[in-house]
Amino acid sequence: MKEKLLWRRLDNSAKIFPMSTGKKYSTVFRISTVLKENIKPDILQKALTETLEKYQSFKVKMKAGFFWYYLEQNTKKAFVEEEKDYPCKYINPKENNGYLFKVTYFKNKVNIDIFHALTDGNGGTTFFREMIYTYLEMCYPNELSSESRQVRKIEYSTEDSYIKNYDKKAKSNASKKRAYELRGKKIKLGAISVIHEIIDLEELKQECSKYNATVTQYLTAVLMYVIYTENYKGKKPIKICIPVNLKKYFPSKTMSNFFSYITIAMKDISSFEETLAFIKKEFEYNLEKEEIIKTMSANVRLGNNFFIKIIPLFLKNIIVRLSYLEIRKHATITYSNVGRIGIIGDYKKYIDYFLILIAPDPVEKIKCSSCTFENKVAFTFTSILDDNKIEKSFYKFLKDKGINVNIESNGVLDDISTKTK
Amino acid sequence: MIYPQKLSSKNGDKLLKILLLTSIVIAVILVILNNLTTPNIHWAALANLRNYIYLDNRNVFNK
Numbered sequence: 001m002k003e004k005l006l007w008r009r010l011d012n013s014a015k016i017f018p019m020s021t022g023k024k025y026s027t028v029f030r031i032s033t034v035l036k037e038n039i040k041p042d043i044l045q046k047a048l049t050e051t052l053e054k055y056q057s058f059k060v061k062m063k064a065g066f067f068w069y070y071l072e073q074n075t076k077k078a079f080v081e082e083e084k085d086y087p088c089k090y091i092n093p094k095e096n097n098g099y100l101f102k103v104t105y106f107k108n109k110v111n112i113d114i115f116h117a118l119t120d121g122n123g124g125t126t127f128f129r130e131m132i133y134t135y136l137e138m139c140y141p142n143e144l145s146s147e148s149r150q151v152r153k154i155e156y157s158t159e160d161s162y163i164k165n166y167d168k169k170a171k172s173n174a175s176k177k178r179a180y181e182l183r184g185k186k187i188k189l190g191a192i193s194v195i196h197e198i199i200d201l202e203e204l205k206q207e208c209s210k211y212n213a214t215v216t217q218y219l220t221a222v223l224m225y226v227i228y229t230e231n232y233k234g235k236k237p238i239k240i241c242i243p244v245n246l247k248k249y250f251p252s253k254t255m256s257n258f259f260s261y262i263t264i265a266m267k268d269i270s271s272f273e274e275t276l277a278f279i280k281k282e283f284e285y286n287l288e289k290e291e292i293i294k295t296m297s298a299n300v301r302l303g304n305n306f307f308i309k310i311i312p313l314f315l316k317n318i319i320v321r322l323s324y325l326e327i328r329k330h331a332t333i334t335y336s337n338v339g340r341i342g343i344i345g346d347y348k349k350y351i352d353y354f355l356i357l358i359a360p361d362p363v364e365k366i367k368c369s370s371c372t373f374e375n376k377v378a379f380t381f382t383s384i385l386d387d388n389k390i391e392k393s394f395y396k397f398l399k400d401k402g403i404n405v406n407i408e409s410n411g412v413l414d415d416i417s418t419k420t421k
Numbered sequence: 422m423i424y425p426q427k428l429s430s431k432n433g434d435k436l437l438k439i440l441l442l443t444s445i446v447i448a449v450i451l452v453i454l455n456n457l458t459t460p461n462i463h464w465a466a467l468a469n470l471r472n473y474i475y476l477d478n479r480n481v482f483n484k
Binding site: 032034083084086087106107108109187188189191193194386408409410411412413 | 422423424425426427428429430433434436437
């Protein structure tokens with residue numbers, strides 16, 4: 001008799017991803033860690049298998065129902081591969097045993113590429129961190145033991161925290177105006193340029209304190225300013241979309257998506273100081289719980305709308321793809337800061353730094369992300385634009401402020417690379 | 422280096438120029454062959470259209 005497999009609904013944010021995704025819009029993000037020694041693939045494979053047993057929410061494949069896509073338990077094995085392709089590429093389930101994530105390695109770096117329908121940056125980091133802990137324990141059994149982590153019991157759920165926390169009556173605060181779209185020739189052959197700017201955290205914090213700003217506010221302001229000076233030609237506002245972790249606002253242990261976003265829009269910029277002052281105010285206003293609930297609730301209401309629910313999936317696919325042609329034009333760039341990645345003391349000495357990357361697409365041609373480990377902030381540009389004026393200008397801006405920045409890249413735009421640091 | 426060696430953007434452009442020139446030469450040869458062998462069936466047009474779609478998918482014409 002055929003075994004009955006467990007299944008679960010997609011969360012409210014995830015519903016949209018399988019309908020709008022494709023080779024050009026992969027909606028994949030990557031978390032990487034650079035270790036101090038080369039990766040042992042066999043051990044990494046074991047670590048992945050063990051971690052998947054702990055986090056069954058990742059052991060799933062996507063299935064199409066009559067009204068919505070859903071997730072079904074995956075009984076096949078997930079494989080570790082050597083990194084060969086560009087990061088954040090579309091994950092074809094047919095080539096990946098149905099899994100919605102991919103673990104790869106290159107020299108001393110481990111990556112996990114995750115399709116956003118599965119989880120968000122927070123859930124992805126939790127899973128990835130557990131895999132790295134397990135890997136390190138297997139590599140160094142005498143120095144590290146999982147017992148030291150046993151007190152930290154793994155507790156998580158797969159509930160849809162959007163449904164639990166949204167407000168039916170909250171009014172929408174979404175702007176329907178189009179944003180400025182970055183201009184320039186695209187890189188050919190489907191290549192993605194990756195440039196990591198590894199920033200000294202202490203020096204960056206000192207600079208931020210001069211303006212009484214947070215690191216995210218400061219880096220958003222630098223980004224806004226360099227886009228304006230290096231690429232802006234037009235009348236539409238530059239809009240930076242910043243994802244917000246909703247677990248900071250609502251109690252939730254979900255491993256599913258639970259994020260919202262704020263949008264900062266600017267048009268006329270005269271100086272960096274003015275930009276930062278404006279961004280600080282916008283952050284303070286938009287990050288108030290009431291405003292966050294408004295954005296979140298508007299999205300949940302849409303997904304919960306009775307008339308949308310009863311449309312068959314094949315029609316939903318067409319409608320979503322067409323409406324996304326317009327929706328995508330509401331942001332110039334996305335900047336996601338996942339913040340500090342906390343690692344238990346004994347494990348830190350084996351890790352150099354963490355990286356986070358988001359897939360660019362034909363509308364948002366550059367996407368930015370950052371994360372912090374110890375004294376290193378890794379700010380990443382993933383881009384399909386065939387020039388790196390924005391990346392260079394960002395680097396130069398921080399350098400001029402006396403902040404130490406090192407560059408790592410994948411060499412696609414080869415005039416900015418590790419060699420030039 | 423934390424990424425595998427990939428084709429740089431400049432080398433990619435050079436490669437595509439070669440690809441484009443080769444495809445033009447092939448297109449011309451196909452049209453000549455078509456006219457010499459089966460002028461009533463325009464199979465060269467179909468083959469060249471497929472070729473164009475392939476190059477377009479590779480963003481060859483995309484500025």
